[in-house]
Amino acid sequence: xxQELRIALAGLxxxxxxxxxxxEENADEIRARAGRDIRITAVSARDRTRDRGIDxxxxxxxxxxxxxxARSDVDVVVELVGGSDGPALAxxxxxxxxxxHLVTANKxxxxxxxxxxxxxxxxxGVSLQFEAAVxxxxxxxxxxxxxxxxxxxxxxxxxxxxxxxxxxxxxxKTGRDFTDILADAQELGxxxxxxxxxxxxxxxxxxxxxxxxxxxxxxxxFGAVETGGISGVRAxxxxxxxxxxxxxxxxxxxxxxxxxxxxPRLFQRVQPYxxxxxxxxxxxxxxxxxVVVEGxxxxxxxxxxxxxxxxxxxxxxxxxxxxxxxxxxxxxxGLPVASLASSSPADTAERRNRAYLRFVVSDRPGVxxxxxxxxxxxxxxxxxxxxxxxxxxAGDVLVAIVTHEGPERTVxxxxxxxxxxxxxxxxxxxLRVLG
Amino acid sequence: xxQELRIALAGLxxxxxxxxxxxEENADEIRARAGRDIRITAVSARDRTRDRGIDxxxxxxxxxxxxxxARSDVDVVVELVGGSDGPALAxxxxxxxxxxHLVTANKxxxxxxxxxxxxxxxxxGVSLQFEAAVxxxxxxxxxxxxxxxxxxxxxxxxxxxxxxxxxxxxxxKTGRDFTDILADAQELGxxxxxxxxxxxxxxxxxxxxxxxxxxxxxxxxFGAVETGGISGVRAxxxxxxxxxxxxxxxxxxxxxxxxxxxxPRLFQRVQPYxxxxxxxxxxxxxxxxxVVVEGxxxxxxxxxxxxxxxxxxxxxxxxxxxxxxxxxxxxxxGLPVASLASSSPADTAERRNRAYLRFVVSDRPGVxxxxxxxxxxxxxxxxxxxxxxxxxxAGDVLVAIVTHEGPERTVxxxxxxxxxxxxxxxxxxxLRVLG
Numbered sequence: 098x099x100q101e102l103r104i105a106l107a108g109l110x111x112x113x114x115x116x117x118x119x120x121e122e123n124a125d126e127i128r129a130r131a132g133r134d135i136r137i138t139a140v141s142a143r144d145r146t147r148d149r150g151i152d153x154x155x156x157x158x159x160x161x162x163x164x165x166x167a168r169s170d171v172d173v174v175v176e177l178v179g180g181s182d183g184p185a186l187a188x189x190x191x192x193x194x195x196x197x198h199l200v201t202a203n204k205x206x207x208x209x210x211x212x213x214x215x216x217x218x219x220x221x222g223v224s225l226q227f228e229a230a231v232x233x234x235x236x237x238x239x240x241x242x243x244x245x246x247x248x249x250x251x252x253x254x255x256x257x258x259x260x261x262x263x264x265x266x267x268x269x270k271t272g273r274d275f276t277d278i279l280a281d282a283q284e285l286g287x288x289x290x291x292x293x294x295x296x297x298x299x300x301x302x303x304x305x306x307x308x309x310x311x312x313x314x315x316x317x318x319f320g321a322v323e324t325g326g327i328s329g330v331r332a333x334x335x336x337x338x339x340x341x342x343x344x345x346x347x348x349x350x351x352x353x354x355x356x357x358x359x360x361p362r363l364f365q366r367v368q369p370y371x372x373x374x375x376x377x378x379x380x381x382x383x384x385x386x387x388v389v390v391e392g393x394x395x396x397x398x399x400x401x402x403x404x405x406x407x408x409x410x411x412x413x414x415x416x417x418x419x420x421x422x423x424x425x426x427x428x429x430x431g432l433p434v435a436s437l438a439s440s441s442p443a444d445t446a447e448r449r450n451r452a453y454l455r456f457v458v459s460d461r462p463g464v465x466x467x468x469x470x471x472x473x474x475x476x477x478x479x480x481x482x483x484x485x486x487x488x489x490x491a492g493d494v495l496v497a498i499v500t501h502e503g504p505e506r507t508v509x510x511x512x513x514x515x516x517x518x519x520x521x522x523x524x525x526x527x528l529r530v531l532g
Numbered sequence: 533x534x535q536e537l538r539i540a541l542a543g544l545x546x547x548x549x550x551x552x553x554x555x556e557e558n559a560d561e562i563r564a565r566a567g568r569d570i571r572i573t574a575v576s577a578r579d580r581t582r583d584r585g586i587d588x589x590x591x592x593x594x595x596x597x598x599x600x601x602a603r604s605d606v607d608v609v610v611e612l613v614g615g616s617d618g619p620a621l622a623x624x625x626x627x628x629x630x631x632x633h634l635v636t637a638n639k640x641x642x643x644x645x646x647x648x649x650x651x652x653x654x655x656x657g658v659s660l661q662f663e664a665a666v667x668x669x670x671x672x673x674x675x676x677x678x679x680x681x682x683x684x685x686x687x688x689x690x691x692x693x694x695x696x697x698x699x700x701x702x703x704x705k706t707g708r709d710f711t712d713i714l715a716d717a718q719e720l721g722x723x724x725x726x727x728x729x730x731x732x733x734x735x736x737x738x739x740x741x742x743x744x745x746x747x748x749x750x751x752x753x754f755g756a757v758e759t760g761g762i763s764g765v766r767a768x769x770x771x772x773x774x775x776x777x778x779x780x781x782x783x784x785x786x787x788x789x790x791x792x793x794x795x796p797r798l799f800q801r802v803q804p805y806x807x808x809x810x811x812x813x814x815x816x817x818x819x820x821x822x823v824v825v826e827g828x829x830x831x832x833x834x835x836x837x838x839x840x841x842x843x844x845x846x847x848x849x850x851x852x853x854x855x856x857x858x859x860x861x862x863x864x865x866g867l868p869v870a871s872l873a874s875s876s877p878a879d880t881a882e883r884r885n886r887a888y889l890r891f892v893v894s895d896r897p898g899v900x901x902x903x904x905x906x907x908x909x910x911x912x913x914x915x916x917x918x919x920x921x922x923x924x925x926a927g928d929v930l931v932a933i934v935t936h937e938g939p940e941r942t943v944x945x946x947x948x949x950x951x952x953x954x955x956x957x958x959x960x961x962x963l964r965v966l967g
Contacts, residue, residue, distance in 0.1 A: 239679050
């Protein structure tokens with residue numbers, strides 16, 4: 098154990114340079130805690146000469162990233178390139194094939210190919226770790242896999258995308274609309290030029306699929322995540338929610354129950370939720386992430402911190418390296434891959450919750466009667482209804498409804514009945530209330 | 533690794549019975565995650581026949597707790613008896629001497645004797661784990677030791693005592709005074725018949741000493757924790773704090789810096805703090821615990837959950853057992869004992885912060901002039917001052933002062949100058965503002 102642990106780094110973007118800086122700045126602490134030095138021996142990135150504010154002259158350079166996996170002076174390959182397939186996946190496979198440990202921050206790759214890679218790691222007798230793939234610097238995978246290891250996990254949910262949370266909390270504070278705030282966020286670097294993955298829930302869905310697999314001992318099933326984003330949320334929705342005692346947060350939520358055949362039915366949803374103001378997640382604003390793990394003995398555990406950024410992500414990457422240096426043999430998903438169950442998606446028709454429905458309707462007599470009759474006929478019980486906008490004005494108005502708890506099926510039925518109505522000006526927004 | 537892990541349980545109070553229930557109810561999950569069965573083989577408690585709602589007939593019974601350490605059918609001794617010395621310590625030493633792993637929830641014992649026991653465990657090549665000793669079900673020791681392992685820890689602070697937090701948040705909600713709420717808390721089971729350890733900060737100080745040792749790689753030094761409690765906090769203080777934008781929480785706070793000789797100067801304080809309402813700890817109410825770890829790369833990590841109770845504490849105890857079953861070789865304090873530094877207590881005289889000072893003064897002319905002159909002469913700069921109470925009434929009134937940031941020395945000097953004043957009716961309350 099006194100030999101140094103030798104690292105190859107693929108990708109020198111913000112996270113990669115963060116890892117270089119961290120290993121340098123905290124070298125003393127890391128040596129003491131890991132029991133040996135952790136040293137970068139080789140790196141690869143797109144551009145060798147770009148100024149990154151770090152000195153990479155002492156590391157061997159590989160033009161071809163895949164070559165890192167073949168080097169004899171490397172014990173661990175750290176993949177920080179991104180993308181679910183392509184070069185990242187080729188490197189990951191190559192590294193494990195070559196008997197090297199693999200550490201990655203690549204949520205898309207793990208969500209899509211995690212089980213395959215974990216099986217390969219198991220066979221090769223090496224570690225596969227990806228703490229940085231979920232919730233940045235927050236050690237939530239470790240918390241779930243090890244800290245909560247004694248529990249039957251009842252559900253896991255949280256704020257998994259910093260960009261969306263930044264936008265929603267900025268909308269909340271300023272009263273401004275989505276597109277305005279998105280433009281600001283892009284300017285400030287909180288949102289990317291193409292923000293689709295963040296604002297449409299895909300990034301959160303990647304993370305949720307990983308959390309679900311670890312929580313419930315199932316194979317990651319990204320394809321089955323019901324995925325929605327925040328682009329349909331208006332300032333008016335946030336104002337209605339506020340008036341009713343809620344904030345709106347993009348939440349990834351997962352739980353799991355045995356079906357009639359005994360096989361697991363996995364519920365995975367990413368969607369804006371109405372979060373009661375008294376709930377700890379309501380106080381989470383800006384680009385922060387927070388994950389709640391509910392265990393049958395631990396109760397409600399909350400893990401909160403920075404969900405992205407070079408420092409926090411590098412912190413998680415290097416925590417994995419320290420674990421490997423210490424010889425900690427954690428299974429990536431908490432169980433041997435052969436023990437991971439195949440799940441089916443849960444049927445949500447009978448899932449009970451309260452819903453928030455927002456309609457944009459023509460402002461004319463009879464509209465409210467049509468809306469409420471459709472609710473009644475489908476068996477949806479209305480808890481509160483706010484008609485937003487001044488009825489004397491011409492044009493469309495907003496109607497927001499919060500339902501009593503009931504099966505999701507009834508809401509779907511009501512919306513189906515209203516789908517052909519000419520009083521509905523655009524597709525309604527349907528959110529759930531976090532209970 | 534496929535052999536079962538055999539447990540001896542010392543103590544069958546609420547936590548002990550919780551562990552028995554957990555190992556039974558979650559046996560399938562634990563077997564899958566640990567890779568083998570975890571089975572209780574022997575137990576010991578004060579009273580064999582008491583009805584605990586669990587069946588202990590299948591476990592060997594030892595009248596003498598110490599005998600558990602001598603049994604050949606035991607791999608791990610779980611000590612849930614409590615007390616820093618006496619039978620608990622004797623059992624712990626005996627178990628490690630006998631080459632058995634030791635898991636304990638005993639914060640007092642670890643705060644006082646942790647380094648000695650860790651050294652003994654190291655020599656014997658066995659594990660010593662005590663996740664349940666700090667913050668109940670929250671896996672914060674693991675989070676700090678492993679999750680934040682890549683960081684230079686800048687400070688650790690948090691709400692470490694559920695009883696105090698319950699009382700303070702109940703005072704906040706009801707406006708009632710400490711003694712009233714304490715009586716309620718005792719009736720409801722949130723406070724013990726003798727609540728001294730909880731309300732005077734001793735319990736939190738035990739936990740803080742353990743957190744500090746892991747965070748900074750120092751030997752636990754409970755004796756050096758500056759310890760204060762909540763019994764001096766009045767409803768009026770909470771009202772003043774509220775008016776100024778704060779809540780009051782009992783906070784354990786630790787940081788560490790090298791002294792001029794290069795040796796660590798450890799700051800450890802348990803005291804009620806004024807917490808800005810926008811800080812995540814301000815939203816933590818009831819018997820919840822929450823710990824913030826600030827790392828130089830991870831930024832601010834928050835771990836929150838139930839700080840006590842049979843379920844959460846059992847969850848942490850069994851997480852340690854799962855770790856042992858998996859063969860995870862974590863050093864109890866994150867470093868080999870020989871590498872733990874001896875620290876000196878930090879000198880707080882030059883420590884800069886904002887202070888809350890509350891005086892009970894005679895209601896007569898000249899008092900305010902005397903108070904403020906003492907502040908001025910000591911170099912204390914006043915940010916806000918509230919005189920509470922109706923000046924036309926006879927008797928004493930409250931004066932609350934929040935200072936600008938400055939060295940603690942100046943506040944001490946001002947109080948020393950006022951110590952002999954006959955206008956001060958009782959010793960002033962001095963709190964700090966969490967910054």
